[in-house]
Amino acid sequence: MDQKQINDLLTKMTLEEKISQLLQLTANLHEGTEDQSQITGPMEEMGITGEMVRASGSVLGLSGAASIIALQQDYLKKSRLGIPLLFMADVVHGFKTIFPIPLAIGCSWDLELAEKSAEIAARESAVSGIHVTFAPMVDLVRDPRWGRVMETTGEDPYLNSLFARAFVRGYQGSELAEDNERLAACVKHFAAYGAAEGGRDYNTVDMSERQLREYYLPAYKAALDEGCEMVMASFNTVDGIPASGNEKLMRGILRDEWGFEGILISDWASIREMIAHGAAEDDCEAAYRAMRAGVDIEMMTPCYVQHLPQLIESGRIDESLIDEAVLRILQLKNKLGLFENPFRGADPEREREVLFCDEHRRAAYDLAVKSSVLLKNNSVLPLQPDSSIALIGPFADHEDILGWWSCVGAKEDAVQLGTAMRERVSGNLTTASGCGFDTMTAEQLEKALEAAREADVIVLALGEESTMSGEGGSRTDITLPEVQLELVKHLKKLGKPIAAVIFNGRPLDLHGVFDEADAVLEVWFPGSEGGAAIADLLIGRANPSGRLTMSFPHSAGQIPVYYNAFNTGRPMDPSKTGERYVSKYIDSPNEPLLPFGYGLSYTCFEYGGLHISGSEMTAEQHLTASVEVTNTGTRTGIETVQLYIRDITGEVVRPLRELKGFQRLELQPGETKMVEFSISEDMLRYHHSDLRFTSDPGSFQLFIGPNSRDTLQAAFKLI
Numbered sequence: 081m082d083q084k085q086i087n088d089l090l091t092k093m094t095l096e097e098k099i100s101q102l103l104q105l106t107a108n109l110h111e112g113t114e115d116q117s118q119i120t121g122p123m124e125e126m127g128i129t130g131e132m133v134r135a136s137g138s139v140l141g142l143s144g145a146a147s148i149i150a151l152q153q154d155y156l157k158k159s160r161l162g163i164p165l166l167f168m169a170d171v172v173h174g175f176k177t178i179f180p181i182p183l184a185i186g187c188s189w190d191l192e193l194a195e196k197s198a199e200i201a202a203r204e205s206a207v208s209g210i211h212v213t214f215a216p217m218v219d220l221v222r223d224p225r226w227g228r229v230m231e232t233t234g235e236d237p238y239l240n241s242l243f244a245r246a247f248v249r250g251y252q253g254s255e256l257a258e259d260n261e262r263l264a265a266c267v268k269h270f271a272a273y274g275a276a277e278g279g280r281d282y283n284t285v286d287m288s289e290r291q292l293r294e295y296y297l298p299a300y301k302a303a304l305d306e307g308c309e310m311v312m313a314s315f316n317t318v319d320g321i322p323a324s325g326n327e328k329l330m331r332g333i334l335r336d337e338w339g340f341e342g343i344l345i346s347d348w349a350s351i352r353e354m355i356a357h358g359a360a361e362d363d364c365e366a367a368y369r370a371m372r373a374g375v376d377i378e379m380m381t382p383c384y385v386q387h388l389p390q391l392i393e394s395g396r397i398d399e400s401l402i403d404e405a406v407l408r409i410l411q412l413k414n415k416l417g418l419f420e421n422p423f424r425g426a427d428p429e430r431e432r433e434v435l436f437c438d439e440h441r442r443a444a445y446d447l448a449v450k451s452s453v454l455l456k457n458n459s460v461l462p463l464q465p466d467s468s469i470a471l472i473g474p475f476a477d478h479e480d481i482l483g484w485w486s487c488v489g490a491k492e493d494a495v496q497l498g499t500a501m502r503e504r505v506s507g508n509l510t511t512a513s514g515c516g517f518d519t520m521t522a523e524q525l526e527k528a529l530e531a532a533r534e535a536d537v538i539v540l541a542l543g544e545e546s547t548m549s550g551e552g553g554s555r556t557d558i559t560l561p562e563v564q565l566e567l568v569k570h571l572k573k574l575g576k577p578i579a580a581v582i583f584n585g586r587p588l589d590l591h592g593v594f595d596e597a598d599a600v601l602e603v604w605f606p607g608s609e610g611g612a613a614i615a616d617l618l619i620g621r622a623n624p625s626g627r628l629t630m631s632f633p634h635s636a637g638q639i640p641v642y643y644n645a646f647n648t649g650r651p652m653d654p655s656k657t658g659e660r661y662v663s664k665y666i667d668s669p670n671e672p673l674l675p676f677g678y679g680l681s682y683t684c685f686e687y688g689g690l691h692i693s694g695s696e697m698t699a700e701q702h703l704t705a706s707v708e709v710t711n712t713g714t715r716t717g718i719e720t721v722q723l724y725i726r727d728i729t730g731e732v733v734r735p736l737r738e739l740k741g742f743q744r745l746e747l748q749p750g751e752t753k754m755v756e757f758s759i760s761e762d763m764l765r766y767h768h769s770d771l772r773f774t775s776d777p778g779s780f781q782l783f784i785g786p787n788s789r790d791t792l793q794a795a796f797k798l799i
């Protein structure tokens with residue numbers, strides 16, 4: 081339909097039909113809602129009726145071509161104006177083929193492969209009938225106690241912005257309207273959900289607008305600049321007002337300043353939750369504030385349906401606001417071609433063809449290899465082909481490697497580490513669990529010790545259970561479960577080389593394993609092909625290349641610890657450890673155990689010959705910084721060369737360094753490549769105290785290296 085037809089359709093809709101478009105409910109409610117008796121339990125308590133279900137304009141969480149076709153057919157039969165349903169779901173790191181969790185994907189620094197993973201997820205979802213994914217989640221994070229760090233790409237606004245764009249490109253493609261095997265993307269959670277106090281999920285977020293704009297908003301904006309169709313409001317307050325009712329954030333920044341004209345959807349019940357926040361007396365006030373803020377779709381609560389009619393009747397809400405919201409919804413349905421083809425990409429035959437197909441599994445394998453980060457290696461890895469191996473730990477033979485938000489991915493489909501190792505090192509491999517995730521029996525321990533005594537090398541497979549991260553998975557103690565550390569102690573006494581493989585959804589406090597192991601491989605939740613990828617990394621068929629995108633603290637007591645921190649007025653001088661009155665702890669280093677950008681390889685890279693084309697530049701000019709990187713090891717490897725810049729003095733204090741570029745390059749043994757970065761004035765801009773986003777003349781340092789800590793540096797001026 082064209083715009084006129086859409087506008088005409090809107091004029092034909094009754095107020096009740098319009099408001100029904102603003103409600104989204106889960107699929108299970110749509111099954112068997114012939115009468116209100118079907119709505120029982122929590123939904124009935126929430127005030128959801130069968131009538132609301134039947135009329136609501138979009139569905140959350142249903143997939144399967146046949147199911148969606150059937151529901152759409154049934155819905156349209158009862159729809160007076162033939163307005164089709166939108167089907168939305170959480171396709172966050174894969175649909176049936178599950179990729180590593182997004183925090184792992186971020187550690188690949190491979191934007192193309194990230195885009196490809198989203199494209200594959202979109203294809204599998206679209207043929208299964210889904211129209212919209214609630215992804216990418218681009219919340220900047222600095223607190224690994226928060227369970228949802230697994231869902232984002234990390235602590236840097238620049239890198240998160242690049243991944244946000246890549247994911248949106250992958251989900252939506254270049255012509256969403258023409259390509260029935262793509263999804264509309266919904267960037268979330270707007271805004272700054274990752275800054276919840278104490279890393280406690282849904283907790284208060286409070287920061288200056290300057291901080292919000294400098295660090296937390298860029299990635300959402302990047303997703304929208306890439307054409308992202310939807311935005312999801314976050315649960316948290318922003319400057320004291322819940323995002324779902326925050327006019328300044330939603331109408332002021334998102335709509336007026338950024339010009340976003342797409343759909344804004346609440347998070348699950350986040351409109352009604354304004355009551356619990358203390359920002360609305362009741363559902364009616366919640367509906368009022370959310371509609372004033374411009375939230376178009378209410379997820380899972382009926383505040384709009386129950387109260388907008390009277391808010392309009394009383395004149396507190398103008399019906400034009402409802403029309404705006406409905407128009408945005410009709411426009412997305414039209415863009416997806418649903419008026420012409422309400423079933424869009426839903427295709428049972430195609431579903432059978434593409435879901436979990438070999439091509440998709442190969443991509444998941446590639447990303448699992450590239451997302452793994454070698455954190456330590458005293459020459460224990462790769463494993464020697466003829467060595468006898470004892471694979472020990474709760475993840476030795478376990479299916480729980482998909483991580484949170486694994487959509488319709490089946491754990492039983494995942495390639496387990498033990499299975500993959502047995503396929504690769506037949507004959508000289510024994511496996512034993514040694515303990516459960518958080519329990520241990522004497523028999524488990526004894527079997528593990530027996531296996532270890534017979535082996536040349538011990539491979540530990542330890543980690544968090546997937547439910548220990550994800551939504552609602554905040555932890556105050558981010559160490560490995562006690563029994564797993566006890567297992568390490570017992571095995572360490574045998575005096576054999578130990579390689580530890582860590583499965584987790586967050587940076588951990590690695591006390592009890594990092595020092596004890598001779599090698600540590602961080603594999604996150606690696607997805608459907610995780611076991612195969614890890615096994616190939618362990619035996620050296622693949623070479624680790626991942627680089628951390630979130631700092632690993634020494635302990636939870638250091639949190640928040642992140643690389644782009646400020647110097648303070650009393651910076652600690654590491655060479656003067658006796659100084660008391662400086663910014664430091666008396667019981668811990670200031671630096672993280674492992675910094676942003678860190679990761680090892682089975683080969684070695686040397687940096688030299690840092691050169692900068694000049695010592696000063698004007699805003700109209702640029703400088704070129706170059707460095708030579710040599711593979712001084714014995715095998716081919718991928719190095720991620722990183723560029724950081726520091727503004728020595730600003731109108732507000734500026735971080736010690738900020739990532740401004742990176743280049744991934746593959747080097748053969750002995751090969752040297754020159755890497756060049758162009759330094760331009762736009763890289764030097766920042767939000768001033770009056771929120772102007774500009775650069776200032778002055779002195780700068782640039783740093784180039786393999787991570788945010790071990791760098792070569794040079795100086796230049798902006799004049």
Ligand code: GLC
Pocket residue numbers: 140170214268347348551
């Ligand atoms: C959840 C999450 C959000 C998700 C939504 C729908 O509570 O916060 O990320 O998209 O509900 O499942």
